[in-house]
Amino acid sequence: MTATDALGPHLLERRLLFVTGKGGVGKTTVAAALGWLGAAKGLRTLVCEVDAKGNLADSYECGEIGFRPKPVTDGLWAMAMDTEESLKEYLRLQMRVPLVARIGPLARSLDFVASAAPGVKEILTVGKLCYEVREGRWDLIVVDAPATGHVVGLLAAPQAIRELVKVGRVREQTEWIVQILSDADITGAVIVTAPEEMPVNEALELAGRIADETTVDLAAVVVNKVLPELFGRAEEECFETLASSGRLEAALGPAAASVVSGARLAVRLRRTRAAHLGRLRRELPAGPELLYLPYLFTRDHGLRSTTTVAESLSAELGF
Amino acid sequence: MAGLERLLASREIVLSCGSGGVGKTTVAAAAGAMAAAHLGGRVLVLTVDPARRLANALGLEQFGNTEVRIEDASWKAAGLRPRGELWAAMLDMKQSWDDLVRKHAPDAVTRDKILQNPLYQNIAGKFVHGHDYIAMERLYEIHSSGRYDLIVVDTPPTRNAIDFLSAPERMADFFSSRLLRWLIAPYKSRIYTAVSRPFYELADRILGSQFLRDIADFFMLFQEMHPGFVERAEAVRRTLEDRRTSFLVVTTLEPAPAREAEFFLSELRRRGYSVGALVFNKVLPEYFRDPEAASVAEALVERAGELAAEFAEDGVCETSTVARVLTEIGESFLNYRVVASREADQKSLLTSSSPDLVLDIPHLDEDVVDLAGLLRVGESLWEGDA
Numbered sequence: 001m002t003a004t005d006a007l008g009p010h011l012l013e014r015r016l017l018f019v020t021g022k023g024g025v026g027k028t029t030v031a032a033a034l035g036w037l038g039a040a041k042g043l044r045t046l047v048c049e050v051d052a053k054g055n056l057a058d059s060y061e062c063g064e065i066g067f068r069p070k071p072v073t074d075g076l077w078a079m080a081m082d083t084e085e086s087l088k089e090y091l092r093l094q095m096r097v098p099l100v101a102r103i104g105p106l107a108r109s110l111d112f113v114a115s116a117a118p119g120v121k122e123i124l125t126v127g128k129l130c131y132e133v134r135e136g137r138w139d140l141i142v143v144d145a146p147a148t149g150h151v152v153g154l155l156a157a158p159q160a161i162r163e164l165v166k167v168g169r170v171r172e173q174t175e176w177i178v179q180i181l182s183d184a185d186i187t188g189a190v191i192v193t194a195p196e197e198m199p200v201n202e203a204l205e206l207a208g209r210i211a212d213e214t215t216v217d218l219a220a221v222v223v224n225k226v227l228p229e230l231f232g233r234a235e236e237e238c239f240e241t242l243a244s245s246g247r248l249e250a251a252l253g254p255a256a257a258s259v260v261s262g263a264r265l266a267v268r269l270r271r272t273r274a275a276h277l278g279r280l281r282r283e284l285p286a287g288p289e290l291l292y293l294p295y296l297f298t299r300d301h302g303l304r305s306t307t308t309v310a311e312s313l314s315a316e317l318g319f
Numbered sequence: 320m321a322g323l324e325r326l327l328a329s330r331e332i333v334l335s336c337g338s339g340g341v342g343k344t345t346v347a348a349a350a351g352a353m354a355a356a357h358l359g360g361r362v363l364v365l366t367v368d369p370a371r372r373l374a375n376a377l378g379l380e381q382f383g384n385t386e387v388r389i390e391d392a393s394w395k396a397a398g399l400r401p402r403g404e405l406w407a408a409m410l411d412m413k414q415s416w417d418d419l420v421r422k423h424a425p426d427a428v429t430r431d432k433i434l435q436n437p438l439y440q441n442i443a444g445k446f447v448h449g450h451d452y453i454a455m456e457r458l459y460e461i462h463s464s465g466r467y468d469l470i471v472v473d474t475p476p477t478r479n480a481i482d483f484l485s486a487p488e489r490m491a492d493f494f495s496s497r498l499l500r501w502l503i504a505p506y507k508s509r510i511y512t513a514v515s516r517p518f519y520e521l522a523d524r525i526l527g528s529q530f531l532r533d534i535a536d537f538f539m540l541f542q543e544m545h546p547g548f549v550e551r552a553e554a555v556r557r558t559l560e561d562r563r564t565s566f567l568v569v570t571t572l573e574p575a576p577a578r579e580a581e582f583f584l585s586e587l588r589r590r591g592y593s594v595g596a597l598v599f600n601k602v603l604p605e606y607f608r609d610p611e612a613a614s615v616a617e618a619l620v621e622r623a624g625e626l627a628a629e630f631a632e633d634g635v636c637e638t639s640t641v642a643r644v645l646t647e648i649g650e651s652f653l654n655y656r657v658v659a660s661r662e663a664d665q666k667s668l669l670t671s672s673s674p675d676l677v678l679d680i681p682h683l684d685e686d687v688v689d690l691a692g693l694l695r696v697g698e699s700l701w702e703g704d705a
Contacts, residue, residue: 023339024576055575147339164438166529197686199340230647238636239644247630252619258612259619262655263648265604265682272685297654300661301574 011220011289012038012319014188016133016180018143018216020151021192022202026224026309029301030192030293031144032059033309039076040310041319043139046132047072049080050125050154051146056080061303083124090127122157127173130180133187148202155181155189155214181216188219191288193280195223195273200280207284220289222313223277227270227295230263239263291316322678323700326595327354327469330565332462332558333595336474337569338579342600345687345696346569346680347473348377352405352690353697355389359402360468365458366409377407377690384411386461389690397691406467415453423547429540438537459555565595570669572599572662577669584672596676598700599666603682607659612652619649 011017012034019031028049035047046069049056057065057080060072067085069077132141145151158181162174181187189210193203203221210218231239242248243264248256281290293312299305327333327350335347344366351364363386364377377389386408394401417434424430433439458472558564566587570580580597587594606612619626627642635641670677680699687693 024341024571024573028575053575053579058575164533168523194340197688198344228651230651231644234636234640235644235647238640239648241635242630242641242644245633245635247633247635248615251626251629252615253611255609255611256615258606258609259615259648259652261604262607262612262616262652266651266655268685269682297657300658 009185010319011188011190011317012041012043012140014184014186014219015139016129016141016143016187017190017219018145018151018155018188019190019192020145020206021148021222022194022199023147025192025194025199026293027147027192028053028055028059028144029306029309030190030222030224030313031142032056032306033313034190035076035078035140035142036060036073036306036310037313037317037319038140038142039073040314042075044075044137045140045142046077046079046138047142047144048129049078049144051144056144058301059303059306081125081128083121086124086128090124090131122154123161123174123177126154126157126181127177130177133180134176148206151189151206152209152213155210155216159215178215181214184217184219187216189214189216190220190222191218192222192224194225195227195277195280197276200276203280204283207288211285218288220291221280221284222291222293223280224293224309225295226277226292227266227273229270230267236267289317322676322702323350323353323596323697324357324702326565326676328358329563330469330595331467331563332458332470332472332561333565333567334472334474335567335569336583338576341569341571341576341580342680343567343569344473345693346567346598346600346700347471348407349687349693349697349700350567351407351469351471352693353701354469354471355403355405356394356399356401356694356697357701358469361404361406361466362469362471363406363408363461363467364471364473365407365461366473374407374409377693384408384414386466393690396689397694399694403468408461410454410457412453415457419453419456420544423544423551425543429543433537433540436533436537436540438533455555456551459551459558462558463554559592560590562593565593567596567598568594569598569600571601572665574665577665581669581672594675596678596700597669598678598680599669600680601682602666602679603655603659603662607652607656608663613656616649616652616656619645620653623649 017031017034019027019034021027021030031047031049035045038045047056049065054064056078057063060078062070062072062078065078065080067079067082069079072078129141129143132138146154158174158177162171162178165171165174191203191206191210193199207218207221210216230236243260248260284290291313293309293316296305296308299308333347333350335343335350337343347366348364351362354360355362386406389405389407416439420433420439421430424433454474458470461467462470568580568584568587570576584594584597623642623645626645627638630641631638636644678700680696683692683696685692687696
C-alpha cells in the first residue's frame with residue numbers, strides 16, 4: 001500500500017504525530033527521521049522527546065536537548081519534555097501567574113506532585129504539545145512518545161481529567177486539548193514495530209487500544225528492521241544443493257561452512273519475520289498506512305542512521 | 320563457574336530488568352521454568368509490565384491477578400517432568416489497588432468512601448505512575464505470604480524500573496509531604512493563613528472548587544491509611560535490599576539498550592542491591608567474527624562468476640543462479656559480520672565494568688512460543704559463564 005491509498009490525510013500533512021511502539025523497535029530513530037524528513041521538505045518542524053532518555057539527542061548528535069526548542073538543522077528543532085517547566089509555563093502564560101517561584105510550596109512541590117499524583121505528568125505533556133499546535137509556530141510536531149504500555153494513558157489523560165474536573169480553567173483547557181487530539185487532520189498516532197512476534201502482538205494490541213480508549217486517529221504503522229530476502233525459490237534450491245554437496249568447503253576451505261551456517265541463519269530469521277509481517281498485515285484494521293524500513297547493517301545509531309531512515313521513509317511515503 | 324542455577328537456588332526474589340524489547344520477559348519466564356524444572360519447589364513468574372507479554376511466552380491464553388499453575392500438559396508437551404511447580408501471574412492494577420485499600424482502611428466506612436471517590440476510581444489502574452508502587456506492593460505481599468520458594472519478576476522497562484525501585488519511598492514521601500498537608504488544611508480547619516491564601520485562590524481558579532474538594536477528600540481518606548502505607552513501603556525497601564533478592568540485568572548488544580543496562584547497573588549498585596547476572600540476549604554466533612570465514616565470504620562475492628562456472632560444470636544448477644547465490648551468501652555474511660563486530664565491541668564495554676556473572680543467550684532463529692522454547696532459552700543460562 002502506498003501513501004496515496006490511505007484514507008486519512010497524508011502522514012506529513014498532519015501537524016502533531018505521536019510516535020510510539022514497543023521498546024527496542026527503533027521508535028526514537030523513526031521519530032527523529034520523520035522530523036528530519038519534514039524539515040528537509042520545508043516544514044518548520046519540532047521533534048519532542050517525552051521520556052527524556054537522551055536517545056533523541058543521540059539520533060541528531062546535537063548535544064543535550066532541553067525544554068526550550070534547540071535548532072538542529074535548517075527548519076528542525078528538538079526539545080525534551082520537562083513537566084515542571086511545562087507547568088511553570090502554563091501558569092505564566094495561561095493563568096497569568098507572575099513569578100511562580102514566589103508561591104513557594106507550589107513550585108517546590110511541582111516535581112513531586114508530577115511524579116506522585118497520577119495524570120499530572122501526562123496532562124502537562126499533552127497540554128504543552130497541543131498548546132504548541134494551537135499557537136501555530138510549527139508546521140509539524142513529532143513526538144517521541146512513551147512506549148506501548150504508557151502511551152494510551154498519555155493520550156487519554158485529557159478526557160480522564162475532564163471527567164474529574166467539572167469547572168474551572170483546567171476544564172476549559174482540556175476541551176481544546178481533546179479537540180486537537182481528536183482531529184485526524186491535525187493529530188495522528190504512528191506505531192513503530194518490528195517483524196518479530198512480541199512487537200507485532202503489541203502493535204496489534206496497541207492499535208486496538210488507541211481506537212477504543214483514545215480519540216486519536218492511528219495514522220500509520222511503521223515496520224522497522226525488515227531483513228532483506230536472500231533468495232528466490234530457484235536460488236534457495238540451488239543453495240541447498242551447494243551447501244549439502246560440500247563443494248564450497250572443497251573449493252574455499254573449511255571456513256566456508258561458517259558462511260553456509262550464516263546464510264542458513266539469515267534465511268531463517270528472514271522467514272520467521274516474514275510470517276509475523278504477514279500476520280500484522282492480515283490483522284491490522286484498515287485505515288493506517290503501512291510503511292516498511294530496512295534493517296540497517298552498517299550503522300545502527302547516530303545521525304547517519306537517522307538520515308538513512310529518513311531517506312527510506314521518503315521513498316515509502318513518496319514525499 | 321555455575322550459571323543461573325546457583326543464583327536461583329540461593330535467592331527468593333529475582334527481578335529481571337532492562338530496556339524494552341531486550342527479552343527480559345522471556346528471560347524471567349525461562350529462569351522461572353528452569354527453576355521449577357530442575358530445582359523443584361513452587362516457582363512464580365510475576366509480570367508487572369502493563370503490556371501483556373508473559374501470557375504469550377508461557378503459552379497461556381490469559382491470566383490475571385490470581386496466580387495460575389502451568390498445566391502438566393504444557394510440561395508433557397515440552398517433554399519434561401518438572402521437579403517443582405511453575406505458576407504465573409500478571410498484575411491487575413485496579414484490583415490490586417482495591418485490595419490495598421481494603422487491607423489498609425481503618426474501618427468499613429473509610430474503605431467504601433475511598434472506593435467510591437471519583438478521583439480514586441480514575442486513579443486506580445488508569446494512570447502510569449501508580450503502577451510502580453502497586454507492583455512493589457504486590458511482590459512484597461506475595462513474598463511474605465510464604466506461598467513460593469522463588470518469585471521471578473518481570474519489571475517495567477529500565478527508566479520505569481528506576482521509578483519502580485523508588486516507588487515505595489515516593490509513596491511514603493507523598494504521605495508526609497507538605498503539599499498534601501496544604502491541600503487538606505482548609506478542609507480540616509477554617510483557618511487560612513496569609514501565606515496559604517494565594518495558593519488556594521490560584522488552585523481554585525485553575526481547578527474549580529469541586530475538584531479541590533474531591534482531591535482533599537481523597538487525600539484525607541488516604542491519609543487515614545498513612546501509617547500502613549509508610550510501614551509497608553519501608554518493608555518493601557528492606558526486601559529489595561535483602562540478600563535473598565537479586566537482579567538480572569538483561570540487554571541486547573544494540574547501543575540504546577546497552578546504555579540503559581549500564582545506567583541500571585550503576586543505579587543498582589548505588590542502592591546497594593545485589594546484581595546476580597548480566598544477561599546478553601540475541602547474541603549472534605561467534606563464527607561471524609572468524610576472519611577466515613570473512614575471507615571466504617569476500618572470495619564468494621569477488622569470484623562469484625568464476626566459482627559458479629566451476630560448480631555448474633559439476634551439474635549444480637545454472638551458472639547464473641549459482642553466481643547469484645554465491646554473491647548473496649557472501650554479502651549477507653559480511654553484513655552480519657559488521658553487526659557481530661559491533662556487538663563484540665559493545666559487550667567488552669559493558670563487561671569491563673561488570674565483574675558479575677555474565678551470560679549469553681544466542682540469537683534464536685525461532686520464536687519462543689511455548690514452554691519448550693522457554694526451556695531452550697533457559698538451558699543457555701543454566702550452566703555457566705559466557
